[in-house]
Amino acid sequence: MKSCILRGIAVDSEALVLNLEGFEGPLDLLLELARTQKVDLTKISILALVDQYLAVIEGARRVRLELAADWLVMAAWLTWLKSRLLVPAAPEDEDAEIAAETLAARLIDLQRVRAAAIWLGQRPLLGVDVFARGTPEDFTETDRSKLRVDISGLLSAYLAARRRGGAKLQYRPKPMVYFSVQNALERLQRLVGSQPDWSTLDGFLPQGLGEGLPRRAALSATLVAGLEMTKGGRLELKQDATFGPILVRAIEREAAATNLEDQDGRD
């Protein structure tokens, strides 16, 4: 780093001009200049410091160095400070005194920061000067068997479930489960052998259907099942009059076999 290299050598305005960019800003330069006065920072001559700074800035301009604004702002402020310090017993005198003290205090602060940074830098640094164990061992075991639950969580879950269940019921008609053709086939196959003679199809409906849609659905399913079994030659169906009762009868095994052949012929 340029500033580091520079810091060791005696200050020469020309050298500083050329290395201005090696400084971290006007305060950094001021501190470096103050150090050249070779006195305790609490006793530096602000006037001399101002002159040194302005000389450096002037030099920089002479060699047409582009200067950032903050260098010039500091130069302007220092020029003001110098004029006030030089005018004896002016009313603003005190302001200038305070400003000069503030500047000196800031330089001391910055110097302390430098000293602190160096003190830190001289500490044995972990990973550079001292090393910790390369392979720490972890004896921690995680037990995730326990549950974190509470009553309020349980209750709010219940309410959420009921609200969702309730909402579904409101917007969707209750799903009706009808007696299906599949159900009817199973039932008919199981029961029809026990009735050797003609019997009504209604008799094969399941119990407890009540009236209305479920019953009519079950009746149609049973009829479709009956037709299917008739087609397969296991049943006979007849209806004596329009809207009359539908009668059903099982076909005996041998007869069923012949019927089946006939059916194949028809198809």
Next chain:
Amino acid sequence: MDETESPAPNRAAADAAPAPVSAEALRLAEAAIFAAAQPVSTRSLANLLPDGADPEQVMAALAATYAARGVNLVQVGGGWQFRTAPDVAPALRKIVEVPRRLPRVAMETLAIIAYHQPVTRTEIEEIRGAALSQNTLDLLLENGLVTPKGHKEAPGRPTLWGTTPGFLAQFGLNDLRDLPKREELLIDPNVSLSPPERPAEDAAS
């Protein structure tokens, strides 16, 4: 490695003949093995140690130093490493409890079982208005929160589910009656208080 037998001429401090391992070699080996992220091979140690120090002897001496300590020097994976003494390790074991939360689905299912028990899986699904996965039921079973409570006398004899004493303990309840009543809970008039009507199949039985 043989040089230790005959004192190396370039060695500054010509030690006594039986060549006890130098404190300096011990310190270096100790520090290197301590700081290394991997087991340190004997060859690496040889590069590190002062000329003339026999890595084998140094390691033997170092291992002896640590033999009775809380940390031992062991040979693993082609190198040397410090390891906690086996008899001390259990004392260092620290068990950190990280309790899990139940997933929302499981919590809802549990709540429905708690309030409607004994209840079938189909009934739970009707109340929640969503299918119940086997995973969710398994989770509640594994955690001992629910248990089968016989079968419903209905087609298929579906299993009835209820809560366990473990459920009460987990939630700090003495009795199921300690739960707020359903009527106290469901103050929203739009939420039906009774379970939804059973479908025709159930009604038929």
Next chain:
Amino acid sequence: MDETESPAPNRAAADAAPAPVSAEALRLAEAAIFAAAQPVSTRSLANLLPDGADPEQVMAALAATYAARGVNLVQVGGGWQFRTAPDVAPALRKIVEVPRRLPRVAMETLAIIAYHQPVTRTEIEEIRGAALSQNTLDLLLENGLVTPKGHKEAPGRPTLWGTTPGFLAQFGLNDLRDLPKREELLIDPNVSLSPPERPAEDAAS
């Protein structure tokens, strides 16, 4: 952290004699500190040690055991940690990869944060009289040396910065109070404050 400073007076001083530290207590403490990735607090050690063992005495005995070794017991970051002895570092650097040192700007920024924390970026810039670059802040954050410590109740609610426990561990400090007092820091202009190239190595040799 304070208890390490002064022997706790409230301890049941049942054992009037300076009770020799048991080998078992030494092994336990040794293993625990060896195993841990971070400094181990005296309080943690007290929980681990057998009843009646005084952590202070155990640690003093253990530190003495390791004082001349390649690995030393040191008090850092509010706890105890084993670290390699500073004088073996040059040898170890041959086999262990060493990170780059922080540049001067980063060290100064770190010093400001350490002394003025919690401090805003603007305040840091005022003290240094120069803008704080993103790189510098990133570098300190990456190294786990500084961390945000809330916001200043001022217009814009700027972030406040402070040092981490890692900062203490990194620089071998037990406590922030181990930093030299501001008044004690050198402001003698005749002392060059340019950081030497390898300050720690110089100090070690």
